[in-house]
Each structure stands twice: as C-alpha cells, then as structure tokens.
C-alpha cells in the first residue's frame with residue numbers, strides 16, 4: 001500500500017458516499033438521463049438537408065465546400081491546384097491519382113514520417129485526404145484510420161484538400177458515437193476537423209493558419225473516391 | 226511574480242492600470258457575447274447543462290473504479306500510465322521519460338495542469354528546455370510571464386505589446402503590429418520545433434474509461450503537432466477528468482467549446498487511443514499519461530466541496546466574474562484564477578496561503594449561473610470561507626481556521642448578539658443614530674477606497690413609526 005497509485009485510490013475509496021445531504025450531488029446509483037437533443041438536428045436527415053447543413057457548418061468555420069458530384073473531383077482538384085499555385089501535393093498511401101499536364105508534383109505518403117519529415121514540413125504546398133465521414137450539425141470531417149490517412153497529412157501542409165462522400169454525412173456527433181461502433185474498435189487516432197487551423201490569441205483577432213493548414217477545401221463526391 | 230498571499234496589493238496595482246483594465250474588460254465582453262450567441266434558447270441550455278452535471282456527478286461517484294478501468298484500457302492499448310500525488314512527482318516522471326527518450330527539449334501544447342505543477346521550471350532545473358507552442362502560451366513564455374486566463378493565456382496583452390515583444394525577442398524579426406504577420410512569425414518559429422523535437426506534451430480535456438481514449442480540443446493545431454509528430458507523447462491530467470462511456474462525451478464537448486470560446490466545436494477534436502500501430506506511417510512511438518492528484522482527493526473527501534471536481538475548465542466563470550474582469554488573472558497569484566481558481570487553489574496551496582482568495586467574491590452568483598456543469602460555485606466559496614474561519618463543522622481541511630482574525634470575529638459575535646436581542650438592538654440603534662457624529666473616519670478595509678459609513682439620523686424603526694402615525 002505505498003505506491004502513489006494505491007495511496008490516491010485509497011484516499012478516493014475512503015470517502016465512498018457522495019450522496020446528497022448537501023443537495024448538490026447525485027446519489028451514486030442514479031443512471032445518467034438520456035441526452036437532450038441540443039442540436040437543431042434530431043433523427044436522420046435527407047441527403048440534401050445533410051449536405052446543406054454540413055456546408056453551412058463548414059463555411060461558418062471558414063472551409064471551402066465544392067460540390068463535384070456532377071463531374072469528376074479530380075478535375076476540380078486540378079483546377080484548384082492551378083488557381084492556388086500548388087506545386088507539391090502529397091497524397092495518401094493508397095491513392096491512384098496520376099500526374100496531369102502542368103499539374104503539381106505528386107508525392108505519396110508511403111514511408112514512415114521519419115524519412116519524409118523535411119519534405120512534408122518544408123516543401124509541401126498541399127495534402128490530400130479522403131474523409132471517413134462527416135457530421136452535418138457542425139460541418140465536421142472525421143478521419144479514422146491512420147493507415148489510410150496518415151495523421152500529419154491533414155495537419156502539416158498549408159492547404160488541406162479533403163474528398164468527402166456525401167453518403168457518409170451523419171447527423172450529429174452523438175449519432176456518430178451511437179452508430180460507428182467506436183466503442184468496440186477504437187482507432188489509434190480519430191481526428192475531427194472543422195475548418196482550417198486558427199487562433200484568436202492576439203487581442204481576440206481571428207487569424208487562420210496558426211499551426212495547421214491555412215485553407216481547408218472539401219470536395220463533395222457521391223460513391224467511393 | 227505575484228503570490229496569492231499578497232492578493233490585495235496585486236489587485237490594487239491592476240485596478241490602477243487603465244490599459245490592463247481595458248484589455249480585460251474588452252476581452253470579457255467579447256467572450257460573454259460569443260458564448261451568449263451559442264445559447265440562444267435558455268431552456269435548451271438548461272437541459273444540456275443538467276445533462277452535463279449528471280454526467281460529471283455520475284463519473285465522480287465512480288471515480289476510483291473509472292480510473293482503474295481507464296488505466297487497464299490504456300495499458301491494453303499500449304499507453305503507459307503513471308500516477309503522481311504531488312507536482313514534484315509529476316515533474317520527476319516527465320523528466321525521467323524525457324531523459325530516457327534522449328530529449329533535451331519538450332514542446333508543449335496547452336496544458337493548465339503542466340502550469341499547475343510548474344513543469345517548465347522543473348524541466349529547466351533538470352537541464353531540459355520547455356517550449357510553449359499554443360500562440361498565447363508562447364507569447365506569455367517569451368515575456369517571462371504566466372497565463373492570465375485559462376483559455377486565452379495572453380489576454381492581458383495588447384497587440385502592440387506583443388509586436389514589441391516579438392521584435393525584441395525573436396531573432397531577425399522587425400516590428401509589425403499586423404496580427405496575421407505576428408501569428409505567421411510564431412508559426413515559423415514553432416514549426417521547426419515540432420519537426421525536430423523528440424518529446425511532445427499535452428493536457429487532456431476528457432479521458433474515456435471504456436475505450437482508453439484521451440480527448441483533446443483545440444483550434445490552432447499545435448496540440449495535434451505535439452501529440453503526433455514527436456516520437457514520444459506525454460499527456461498530463463488531473464484524476465477528475467475521466468468519464469465512463471464514449472456517449473458521455475458529446476454533451477460535455479457541446480458545453481465546453483460553447484462556454485469557453487462561443488464555438489459549436491473547435492477546429493480539432495483529437496481522440497488518442499494508442500501509439501503508432503503496425504502499418505501506420507506516423508504518430509508517436511510511445512504515449513504516456515500522467516495522472517495527478519495534487520489536492521483533488523482532498524476535494525473529493527468533503528461532499529460539500531466535491532462538486533469542485535465537476536469542472537471541465539471552460540473559463541466561463543472567469544469571463545462572467547466582476548472581480549476577475551477588474552483585476553485580471555495575475556492578481557490572484559495562482560495557476561487558476563477567477564472563481565474556479567478560488568475553489569481549487571485552497572486545496573493545492575493550503576487555506577492559509579489562499580485566505581484572501583475565498584473572500585474575493587461579491588457572491589453575485591454569475592459564475593454559478595453560467596457554469597456548464599452546474600457547480601454551485603457561490604456555495605462552495607461560502608463553505609471554503611467557513612473552513613478558513615474554522616466554523617465549517619464536519620471534515621476539517623488542513624489549515625482550517627487560519628483565515629480567522631480575532632478582531633473581526635469578535636465584531637461579528639457582538640453583532641450577532643445584538644441582532645438576536647430586540648431590546649439590546651433598539652438601545653444600540655438609539656445611541657448609534659444619536660452619536661453618529663462620533664463615527665470613526667477610518668473603518669478598516671472599507672475606507673481604503675470608499676467613503677466612511679455613517680448611521681442615518683433615525684433608525685428605520687423610528688422612520689416607520691413616524692410615517693405610520695402620519696397616515
């Protein structure tokens with residue numbers, strides 16, 4: 001009984017009853033009541049509503065959302081790369097994207113970051129990722145599997161392009177937690193992203209591109225990317 | 226550096242500084258307005274915070290079991306768990322991990338618990354550098370100061386002050402007061418460090434016991450940098466931050482980001498459950514969690530104080546506190562300022578060192594009304610005042626009674642005696658009004674910044690009698 005662990009747990013256990021004579025604490029055996037629906041969204045959403053809500057949320061947080069369902073997202077990507085003068089684009093390991101005339105140099109993130117750090121940090125204009133899903137309520141993207149989407153790909157390059165299959169837009173974070181089975185198979189790093197990196201640490205003035213990307217461009221597709 | 230024991234002096238200095246006061250007033254108005262815009266429907270807010278309170282109380286009621294479950298699941302996931310009773314132990318654990326990793330610098334994401342244990346000093350004493358990477362924290366560290374707000378650390382500084390600071394302290398930087406340029410300067414300096422440093426450190430906003438997951442919210446991306454790029458990631462948190470289930474997380478997060486900065490969600494919401502796994506190309510190779518007690522198990526012992534541990538560190542109580550808004554964060558002389566600081570600091574530093582903090586409240590109740598997990602902050606402050614006066618009854622905290630001043634308690638005893646006996650009270654009233662010319666000009670702390678009090682020419686009873694006879 002003399003490690004810090006045992007002493008801390010021992011102290012906590014020596015005062016087991018947190019019950020209510022003060023009127024402030026719940027009795028121990030009361031379950032947590034079901035969460036109220038705080039979000040404007042309850043239940044499931046029709047596809048168009050889900051897209052509209054996702055777009056509204058995303059744009060509030062300064063992301064650009066482009067619907068490419070009528071054409072090919074690759075074409076749109078090429079156009080944006082030209083417009084934003086992207087010269088080096090990093091792709092996820094499984095990407096089958098091929099270089100195009102006058103397009104950026106494409107590099108695949110296919111080796112451990114240790115061999116790739118300088119290029120990624122100092123010589124990359126943009127990173128491309130495929131979202132595993134999104135949250136309509138807040139305009140949030142999520143990326144689950146670091147094997148298919150290395151964590152730094154959505155973080156280090158100054159521009160982040162993300163391809164999102166609109167059928168993977170879920171209503172709320174709560175509904176995602178209920179439906180995605182993360183309780184049983186939690187990925188090593190699950191990241192939720194809403195808009196580009198930002199800070200208001202200097203005199204409450206909002207500035208984008210604090211440490212992560214300055215720009216986030218979401219390309220909406222239907223079906224697998 | 227300010228200490229809580231010189232609170233009155235510290236506060237007086239700020240009150241006399243119009244620039245600082247304008248900074249805080251402006252920032253608090255900004256944060257209050259942003260928060261209010263996120264909770265347009267008060268009934269919905271009330272329902273959500275009732276939920277938040279229930280989740281925190283449910284978790285605290287099971288705290289020791291949840292900590293064991295969290296430890297077991299983190300360990301299974303490959304995250305190493307360390308326990309620390311004191312700041313010193315926590316720092317030593319972090320120093321040892323850093324040395325073992327061969328690191329000479331720790332790049333830090335925002336973590337108030339690391340401030341609480343004064344990690345930067347301990348690392349420096351051990352010959353290891355510490356670099357803050359949250360923009361606000363970076364500014365404060367460059368200036369050799371401490372954060373003045375738990376969410377917006379550099380809130381006390383104007384952009385001109387920051388511009389001068391950068392021009393003076395960052396090599397090769399010319400004066401610019403463009404906020405965008407200043408942020409880009411910080412970005413450039415810190416980016417190299419993220420790339421090259423072996424050890425990254427972060428706090429934890431919520432830990433999930435059932436999955437063994439550490440959740441972090443942030444806007445800048447420095448938190449993700451610190452937890453993703455270095456080979457070793459060390460997280461440090463207080464033992465109260467754990468909840469049982471993943472489904473407990475969304476309501477708490479909805480409350481946290483809205484209450485803190487008036488956002489429906491932060492840019493990044495990062496769930497870390499294991500170090501880099503087989504087949505993954507990035508992420509830390511080692512992840513550690515340091516669980517810190519430092520007074521928390523003491524808060525747990527007294528059921529009238531236990532609600533303190535419900536706190537999710539949103540800072541809303543500070544933003545709405547009339548005292549904090551006027552004196553700012555540094556005057557408290559503690560890591561956590563404002564109402565939350567007044568509740569936790571006595572457990573961390575002792576009731577004797579913090580006796581002036583528990584009384585630095587008008588008990589207006591604004592903090593309790595905005596608290597997203599419904600902590601009865603004014604009641605807890607009252608209970609701490611009783612502890613400080615030695616009149617709490619029940620469990621006595623160490624140094625209970627140390628705030629007692631004999632003259633003051635005598636005066637109140639006298640008053641209580643008078644007030645309980647009508648005849649005595651009338652006689653007292655009669656003389657007090659007749660002899661009001663003799664009221665002393667000096668009335669203790671009251672007259673430091675206010676006109677002396679003088680009884681009226683007639684007591685209320687006399688005036689009532691007069692007005693009823695006239696009718």
Ligand code: SF4
Nearest residue numbers: 536537539540542596
């Ligand atoms: S006491 Fe309540 S309002 Fe204050 S920081 Fe904690 S959770 Fe927020």
